[in-house]
Amino acid sequence: MDFSFSEEQQLLRDSLARFVAREYPFEKRRAIVRSAEGFSREIWAQLAEMGLLGLTLPAAHGGFGGTAVDTLVAMQALGGGLVVEPYLASAVLGAGTVARAGTPAQRERLLPAAARGELLLTLAHGEAGARYDLAQVAARARRAGTGFVLDGRKAVVPWGAQADVLVVSARTAGAEREAAGISLFLVERAAKGVSVRGYRTIDGQRAAEVALDGVTVDAGALLGPLDEALPIIERVVDVGAAALCAEAVGVMETLNAQTLDYLKTRQQFGQPIGRFQALQHRAVDMFIHLEQSRSLALLAAVRADAEDAVERARTVSAAKAHLGRSGRLVAQAAIQLHGGMGVTDEMPASHYAKRLTMIDFQLGDADHHAARFAALG
Amino acid sequence: MDLEYTAGERAFRDEVRAFVRARLPGDIARKVLEHRRLEKDDYVRWQDILAERGWLAGHWPREFGGCGWTAVESHIFDEETAAAGAPRLIPFGLNMVAPVIMAFGSAWQKSHYLPRIRANKDWWCQGYSEPGAGSDLASLRTRAVREGDHYVVNGQKTWTTLAQHADMIFCLVRTDTTVKKQEGISFLLVDMHAPGVAVRPIVTLDGEREVNEVFFENVRVPAQNLVGEEGKGWTYAKYLLGHERTGIAGVGASKRELATLKAIARSERRNGRPLAEDPLFAARMAQVEIELIALEATVMRVLASRGSAPGPEASILKIKGTEIQQALTELMMDAVGPYAAPFRPEAMALDAEDAPVGPEYAAPLAARYFNYRKVTIYGGSNEIQRNIIAQMVLGL
Ligand SMILES: Cc1cc2nc3c(=O)[nH]c(=O)nc-3n(C[C@H](O)[C@H](O)[C@H](O)COP(=O)(O)OP(=O)(O)OC[C@H]3O[C@@H](n4cnc5c(N)ncnc54)[C@H](O)[C@@H]3O)c2cc1C
Numbered sequence: 001m002d003f004s005f006s007e008e009q010q011l012l013r014d015s016l017a018r019f020v021a022r023e024y025p026f027e028k029r030r031a032i033v034r035s036a037e038g039f040s041r042e043i044w045a046q047l048a049e050m051g052l053l054g055l056t057l058p059a060a061h062g063g064f065g066g067t068a069v070d071t072l073v074a075m076q077a078l079g080g081g082l083v084v085e086p087y088l089a090s091a092v093l094g095a096g097t098v099a100r101a102g103t104p105a106q107r108e109r110l111l112p113a114a115a116r117g118e119l120l121l122t123l124a125h126g127e128a129g130a131r132y133d134l135a136q137v138a139a140r141a142r143r144a145g146t147g148f149v150l151d152g153r154k155a156v157v158p159w160g161a162q163a164d165v166l167v168v169s170a171r172t173a174g175a176e177r178e179a180a181g182i183s184l185f186l187v188e189r190a191a192k193g194v195s196v197r198g199y200r201t202i203d204g205q206r207a208a209e210v211a212l213d214g215v216t217v218d219a220g221a222l223l224g225p226l227d228e229a230l231p232i233i234e235r236v237v238d239v240g241a242a243a244l245c246a247e248a249v250g251v252m253e254t255l256n257a258q259t260l261d262y263l264k265t266r267q268q269f270g271q272p273i274g275r276f277q278a279l280q281h282r283a284v285d286m287f288i289h290l291e292q293s294r295s296l297a298l299l300a301a302v303r304a305d306a307e308d309a310v311e312r313a314r315t316v317s318a319a320k321a322h323l324g325r326s327g328r329l330v331a332q333a334a335i336q337l338h339g340g341m342g343v344t345d346e347m348p349a350s351h352y353a354k355r356l357t358m359i360d361f362q363l364g365d366a367d368h369h370a371a372r373f374a375a376l377g
Numbered sequence: 378m379d380l381e382y383t384a385g386e387r388a389f390r391d392e393v394r395a396f397v398r399a400r401l402p403g404d405i406a407r408k409v410l411e412h413r414r415l416e417k418d419d420y421v422r423w424q425d426i427l428a429e430r431g432w433l434a435g436h437w438p439r440e441f442g443g444c445g446w447t448a449v450e451s452h453i454f455d456e457e458t459a460a461a462g463a464p465r466l467i468p469f470g471l472n473m474v475a476p477v478i479m480a481f482g483s484a485w486q487k488s489h490y491l492p493r494i495r496a497n498k499d500w501w502c503q504g505y506s507e508p509g510a511g512s513d514l515a516s517l518r519t520r521a522v523r524e525g526d527h528y529v530v531n532g533q534k535t536w537t538t539l540a541q542h543a544d545m546i547f548c549l550v551r552t553d554t555t556v557k558k559q560e561g562i563s564f565l566l567v568d569m570h571a572p573g574v575a576v577r578p579i580v581t582l583d584g585e586r587e588v589n590e591v592f593f594e595n596v597r598v599p600a601q602n603l604v605g606e607e608g609k610g611w612t613y614a615k616y617l618l619g620h621e622r623t624g625i626a627g628v629g630a631s632k633r634e635l636a637t638l639k640a641i642a643r644s645e646r647r648n649g650r651p652l653a654e655d656p657l658f659a660a661r662m663a664q665v666e667i668e669l670i671a672l673e674a675t676v677m678r679v680l681a682s683r684g685s686a687p688g689p690e691a692s693i694l695k696i697k698g699t700e701i702q703q704a705l706t707e708l709m710m711d712a713v714g715p716y717a718a719p720f721r722p723e724a725m726a727l728d729a730e731d732a733p734v735g736p737e738y739a740a741p742l743a744a745r746y747f748n749y750r751k752v753t754i755y756g757g758s759n760e761i762q763r764n765i766i767a768q769m770v771l772g773l
Contacts, residue, residue: 133647343750
């Protein structure tokens, strides 16, 4: 048994940590979040230069052929600095789907550019009312000549207004909640009939409502097998959920450190508040949540690439369910222990707490994953 | 044992209910029910309506122009108004400074300030906390030095709720630095419009402006604005804490929010069925509802046994009341799933111009969840409340 990271992974972790510390001070993050695009092209280019954007993409198409454990290393470091750049949306979900399902031609067209940071992708799958059910797809694609015409609405698409290419799921057969009949399509955001309404999210990221009204794509836009995309979506979402768990661990590490620091410096009643046992026990619980979360995030990363679908799904759901709850509790405790300062915008801790909380709302919340875990036996 | 309201209390409840139905402005109620942003004018309008009816200070004794409501009647009033979507009454004048003035104030203070509070003429705010004095309030450092018939005040208060609207602030100030820290504190009423008072906003984590820093630079306060005796401020502040009404449990508002939660859970879907029927979510809702039923009964027990001035048991009400409020905001946020994430401050206004993202009710929920983290921090944090129970009730 070996829980240690490889030399390359340690190198990646350390250089990313240095990069975040140097290039991503909190005031800069604030400015980035407020900017028109909501992320920094400059930071994005630097992440590409460091090899991050092609980390898990195939070596044949500009990537480094890494594993979900490499993604964990990256996401944990990015989480630690509360980096908002669309790494998960583009590199893990968007490009990840193309890498898994694409023809060589599709991969060659998109992946090298994505790895260079020149092309932004995202997965446009969720719909209003679908909650976290991956099979609930109402958007439709019907054949027209050799191509397809897409109609439908996609909800809370991460970075949907910034992405150049949307990986869109749509029904080519079957009823709204049926497993079979879902297909994936590559759609240019600038294509005719695509309208995107972007907005901020409460944790400083961006998302969008995407409307597809008679969007015409050619046969080459079909990504993966016709009607049988759900297993691919499930796999990519599992990899993404594992990545979110890793991010949550990174966020928690920093948030716990900030809170401990506050407990040691804030004085009330003539002593640091960390001397009060009520707060010590709360801090200890935060620490235990972090360690349990770290363990599950590692398990999820190791198994996220597993071929055994049940083992993969159960482990990822266990981790995401746990992270959802422990993230909620850690965020609540961190704010509480900061007293009034904890509810201010000025304090970085409140921003970490918000991100940690909102991770639960991406790719399935704690209730969803607990139910899925239980259903898998 | 009889756990029902008396006939008189039921008649009072019906009277309040009818009044609220007739007079609570619809736009204000919608803001409360839909969790939108309330402006100063919303509070003022509603409080004016109550003042006109003589109910703004209904819980005050008759000698000060109140209706002399019993604790149960006050509770009924809070319940009925909250259920209908009335904004909470701004407590700083009505429930905080007024009882202190009634008990310790001068004849002039009683005749000047109490009628103005009752008539909704002044907006008060509370100047206790300082950057270095939160839970450890007695270590406060804002100085007031007597010069002839004035005090000259220098220092800073913080977390002052809605100070940007305020006409008056009641402050704990240090008038003597040579004695034990609790004994050098005085209770002073300060005009927010006086030269030398400056208010600076503190932006909260939901992007709103609800609290402020208040700075005092050589502010001259007439000595007649000292409440009671110099050096007794701490005693008065503690009197006030013990006097906090059972309203801190917020049962009425929580019942209203529970109803909203249920409505949202009926309209949201999980696996093609209403979320309200999902066993996991239904169980989580049930847990909160059960806590709320218990809390309401606890409030009634306190009311029945102690009248209007609960002792340390008030800490139970504060702890459970705020935990329930937070649990409700959390469940509502969870109920809307991915649509909790969009953050559009413009959607906090009623009838925002652009179309909503997702269901209309979803927009404020995450911001509100984060905002409500405050309730276990302010008014004596829940840790401090637990310390109080440990020491005063359990004798630990
Ligand atoms: C939204 C909001 C509105 C407010 N409005 C007002 C207002 O209008 N007027 C006003 O005067 N004040 C107001 N306050 C201030 C509020 O009363 C203080 O925030 C509160 O007393 C806590 O003080 P603090 O923020 O300095 O936290 P601290 O006292 O520094 O506490 C930090 C943490 O330590 C814990 N702690 C402290 N001492 C102990 C102990 N002995 N044992 C165990 N745990 C302990 C606290 O519970 C908290 O978790 C408001 C606060 C907020 C957040």
